[in-house]
């Protein structure tokens with residue numbers, strides 16, 4: 588399946604979920620509606636698209652605006668050796684998306700990391716705890732609204748002389 | 749100088765000599781500086797020449813704590829526990845910019861120098877420090893051990 592036909596295929600099959608198509612260094616980038624993320628991903632994972640690997644999930648905080656948080660998914664197809672990037676904007680007040688843990692096992696920790704760092708909630712996640720910071724940590728450190736350099740020590744720290 | 753003072757001074761010197769050449773170190777290695785620790789510890793630079801070749805992987809058997817690499821707030825309680833588990837007399841070397849001051853990381857996660865958590869005897873700067881710098885730091889520590897007031901925990905306990 589060539590590049591153009593791939594995008595045509597995605598558009599015809601899942602057209603209403605896709606808001607825009609662009610290009611990044613030769614790989615297609617789809618902007619999608621967050622509400623249809625899960626059904627779209629299910630279709631993309633299976634034949635004929637066959638994106639068997641969830642390479643990465645991360646998030647971008649644009650600091651302001653209604654679509655302040657943007658989830659970024661990277662998919663990879665082993666059989667066709669192509670990559671695909673998907674972006675979904677989430678609301679600033681209540682960033683929430685559906686979990687993909689049922690589709691890819693590694694989505695579990697990726698989503699926990701995004702939850703920890705950005706405070707995006709994933710509905711249906713089996714165990715949405717912090718991944719990198721510790722228990723008792725308040726706030727989400729990669730949010731632009733997190734105070735600059737604010738540390739939350741677990742034990743008393745001596746002051747620098 | 750009385751005879752007793754003379755003997756005490758001699759004993760201090762002998763103790764210092766013995767202690768500085770038998771440093772058993774515990775490598776508390778967390779990050780990239782560990783690579784330089786390895787080259788300092790292995791055959792090319794060979795810290796065994798300075799009597800610090802015996803690496804112990806239990807803090808209870810070590811008297812030199814080498815903190816090599818970035819210490820985060822998540823890890824700080826662990827570092828404190830390891831330090832507390834070591835027997836007296838004990839010394840600490842902060843190895844690399846991260847252990848000295850937090851290095852290039854001034855953010856929510858990284859402790860801005862391990863001396864905020866435990867006392868430090870020698871600071872070795874560098875990101876990472878070259879093995880020569882490490883050996884220099886080790887010799888500075890040996891000098892410090894030789895000239896410090898020796899800890900006689902057994903005296904007076906009887």
Ligand code: SF4
Pocket residue numbers: 779780781782816817818844845846847851852874875876877
């Ligand atoms: S001082 Fe530099 S080399 Fe050493 S742990 Fe920190 S960043 Fe890595």
